[in-house]
Amino acid sequence: MHDAIAAEKAGITATAIITDRFAQTARVMAQVSGMPEYPFAVIPHPISNNSDAELRAKAEDALQQCVAILLQR
Amino acid sequence: MTLANPPLQSAMYELADALDVNEFYQHNGWTDGLPIVPPTEERVQEYLDAAGLAPGDLIGVESVRQRPITAEKVAINAVMAGCLPTYMPVVVTALRAMCDEDFNLHGSTASTGGSAPFVVVNGPVRTAIGMNATHGVLGTGNRTNATIGRAVRLVLINVLGCIPGQLDRSTLGHPGKFTFCIAEDEEDSPWTPLAQERGVPAGASGITVMASEAPRQVMNEWTHDPEEILETFAAEIRHNMLTYSIWPGNYALVIPKQLRELLVAAGWQKQNIREYIYRAARVFRRDWAKVGKGQLVARGGGPDQEFIALRSPDDLLVIAAGGPAGGFGVVIPPWLGPRSHAVTRTI
């Protein structure tokens, strides 16, 4: 999250993939970084024990959200 | 207040009495859940004076989110914690040490791992301000120990926004997050004080801070042999490596009088202890099968891959503290070995 915001502040369109358990924290970090409306993609937590098929599905979902964020400003 | 004092910058609130102040601060999430002492202008100024600081003096900066920690905010939170003014230099030094890059203040305080900063105080300041190094040193009962540790936590909460569920992502945390500060028993131990071993000049006061998990108590009353005694500590470290975190880094041992006397009688100094633990605190990848983590055995370097707890003997912090009776000791594991290192500072 912090890195995506750093990229944004450096002038590069950026977003982050966050798991739902961290979404609240991500919103607070965005707020304290001066970008309270910063958009990011949310996928279900956890990923550490997911099968490859589950990761593939989450990747597709995350990318769909990211593309919408990166293209629509 | 004289003309020489720069003005305080913080917003001010007017409430009916101390009980109302407490309810207001609780409601705003400005406490650790326990009642606080109202930080009036007069008290805060007194605490700044005791530390020889101006309100705007910068104690440190949390470097990831670029959050400054000013003397004024430290004084406010120290008053709230229940400190006396004379404790301020210790609180300030602990926070300065935590702003050192090696400590990784943001990572260690925000992580799901739930660490708390463990503060060890050495030197004349301990007795000057009434710290406890003996009976129940890791528990309750001493105002100085309790409130210094608490002041540090309130600064983390209020100045760095380290709030559970928000920036503090601790899944569980542990009671050390309320307060986790002790003095080393230098009077009843021939060993070199911890801070002095780590660079503070002999005779000076210093603090060491380590991002830590909860203390793990061990006991061995069945031997006088130093290696057997330390083997019990090593076993607890090995257990932590397998059940919590394999990563090497700082570990702390707190050794009370009964076990300490046996080690001293056998001629063992802290360096001997460090070298023994460095050699003994090792596990193999296959050991994970015994603790429900069998999936890890076939990975990485295979079942015979060895892991060490300490990168070098110097990673082990040995502290003489605790009451006189009982063959007890404590192992304090790191939050996450490679990601945060203990820092020592002169007061």
Add this chain to the structure above:
Amino acid sequence: MSIRVLDPTAGEVVMTTGLVPGLTSLAGRTVGLLDNRKVNVRQLLDHVEEVLRSRHGVKAVIRLKKPDASRPAPPAVLAAMTECDAIISAVGD
């Protein structure tokens, strides 16, 4: 009788800044994927990369790794990010 007390918090110190304008399309663009090295992030980003290449017609995908999940990306990684038209950072904080 009343008591006046001081605010213990740091307060809001940060100025709000706006977002960079978005891209019109990913086709022909360079996308950077930043891996914070937590478990399964590499695998997740492998799939993201594959979909970017096969369905979005990107010109290039640059894979970047942070040395330490608990600290921000170091200058070398930030510099590499400036070679990209867009960044996706994964996963977590």
